[in-house]
Amino acid sequence: MILVFGKSGQVARELSVLDGVKCLGRDEADYNDPTACAEIVATTTASAIINAVAYTAVDNAETDEETARIVNGNTPAAMAQAAAARGIPFVHISTDYVFEGNGDKPWKTNDPVNPQNAYGRTKLLGENGVRDAGGPHAILRTSWVVSAHGNNFVKTMLRLGEARDALTIVADQFGGPTGAREIAAACHSIAHQLVKDTSKSGTYHFSGAPDVSWADFAIAIFAKSGLTCSVTGIPSSDYPSPAARPLNSRLDCETTLSTFAISRPDWSRTLTHILADLEHQ
Incomplete structure (x- = not known):
């Protein structure tokens, strides 16, 4: 059995439907209490742990870094x-x-790390804590998470695209849109592989392919969903936010492929699945 911390988040919801997984929600695990979460791990009969919990409100973290530090750093x-x-x-x-x-x-x-906002700093704290623990582990960095659940770019574009004829979208930020379902499957496979071979411990990258700008991703969303909403690309400077966003979120995922035989998922196929899931909700 694999024990998952998280139940309502995008990745946790996808993990919950996989075989041999038990997900813990906030009613069973207080993510703001590192000691309590550690006690659950200390007494579990699970063969592996997946931490799918995070403080992901990037802008809010700028003024609530202490909470983000606990959830993203101290608890992991x-x-x-x-x-x-x-x-x-x-x-x-x-x-x-x-x-x-x-x-x-x-x-x-x-590559050298240098987070530019509170969210990034707290996630790096968590990474370092996991490595310093010294046990078998895999840190899976990902980007631009999307699914039929929760709040994400695909759902926001569908909502806005139905209400408006035209949108301005940031065109100078690039990355790989990554399905929560694909992240869940990757974590599930990595956990099972680590049980058999702890030498695979380390830090890995996983993101959808090909890399694309937010503006071009929005165009693809509207084309695949049949919405007639035009997109005009704008620079990030025209869309200021409390937290700085990276212009380059591209991730080299070669070691994930060579170590775990997990390749980058095609985000166009992911988008098709998300739209189908939303139709059946």
């Missing part, structure tokens, strides 16, 4: 320490926001 570190003490593999989902976000080359797993 405490859980990883408890898992390491028992030799249980710990899979942790992280983000491209740990990088500076400049340039145009895909970030490699060993």
Whole structure:
């Protein structure tokens, strides 16, 4: 059995339907209490742990960094320490926001980190805590998570596209839209592989392909959904936000393929599945 921290988030909801998975919601695990979460790990009969919990309100983290630090940093570190003490593999989902976000080359797993906002800083704290715990682990950095659940870019574009004839969308931020379903499947596979071979421990990247701008992704969403909404690309400077966003969220995913035989998913296919799921909701 794989124990998942998280139940209502995009990735956790996709993990909950996979075989041999038990998901813990906030009523069973207080993510704001690192000690309590570590105690759950210390007493579980699970063969592996997946942490799918995160404080993901990027802009809110600028003024509530303490809460983000606990959820994204202290709690994963405490859980990883408890898992390491028992030799249980710990899979942790992280983000491209740990990088500076400049340039145009895909970030490699060993590139220097330099987060530009509170969310990125707290996620990096969690990464370091998981590594420092010293147990079998995989840190999976991903980007631009989308699904039929929760709040994400696809659902926002569909809502706005139905209400408006034209939109202005940021065109100078590039990354790989990644389905929560595909992230869940990757974490599930990585957890099982770590149980059999702990030498695969390390930091990995996973994002959808090909890399695209937000504006071009929006155009694809409207084309596939049949909405007639025109898109005009704008620079990030025309859409200011409390937290700085990376211009370059491209991720080099080669080591994930070579180590776990998990390739980058085609986000166009992901988008098709999301639209189909939304039709049946």
